Amino acid sequence: MAIKEQKFKTYSNEIKKEATRLHVEERWTYRRITEHFKIQDQSRVKKWMKSSRELGVFRLMDQRGRRKNISIKIDMFKSSDWKMKC
Template identity: 35%
Template sequence: MPQKGQRFTTYTPEFKLKAVNMYLEEGLGYNRVTKELNLISSSYVRRWVKNYRDHGIQGLEERRGKASTSSNQKNLPH
C-alpha cells in the first residue's frame, strides 16, 4: 500500500513505446525488458503492451486526472 506523500515514477510515452517495441519487435520477454530498463515490475510492461495493442500510441499517454470523454456524459443546459 502506498505511503502518505509517496511519489510515483511517471514514464513518458516515448519510454513506454521503447519498452513496447523491445517486447513486440525485438522479441524480448517481459522480464528481460523489465531488467533492461530497470523497472520495478514486469506488470508495467504487460500493461503498456496491452494498452498499445488496444489503443495504439494513445494507449501510452498518461490518463490519471484526465476528464473522461465518454459519450455517456450528460449535456448540461446553458
C-alpha cells in the same frame, strides 16, 4: 495501498513505446525489458502491452487532465475515413 508522502515512479512516453516495440518486434522478454529500462515490476510492462494492443500508441500517453483532446484523436484514429486519407 499508497503510503503517505510516497513518491510514484513515472515513465516517459518514449520508454513506453520503446518497451512495447522491443517486446513485439525484437521479441524481448518482460524481464529483459524491466532490467534494461530499470522498471520496478514486469506487470507495468504487461499493462503497457495490453493498452497498446487495444488502442495503439495514443493509449500509452498520460491522459490525466487531457481526456477530451486524446479521445478526439483516438476516435479519429479508429475511423475508417481517417485511414483512407493517409
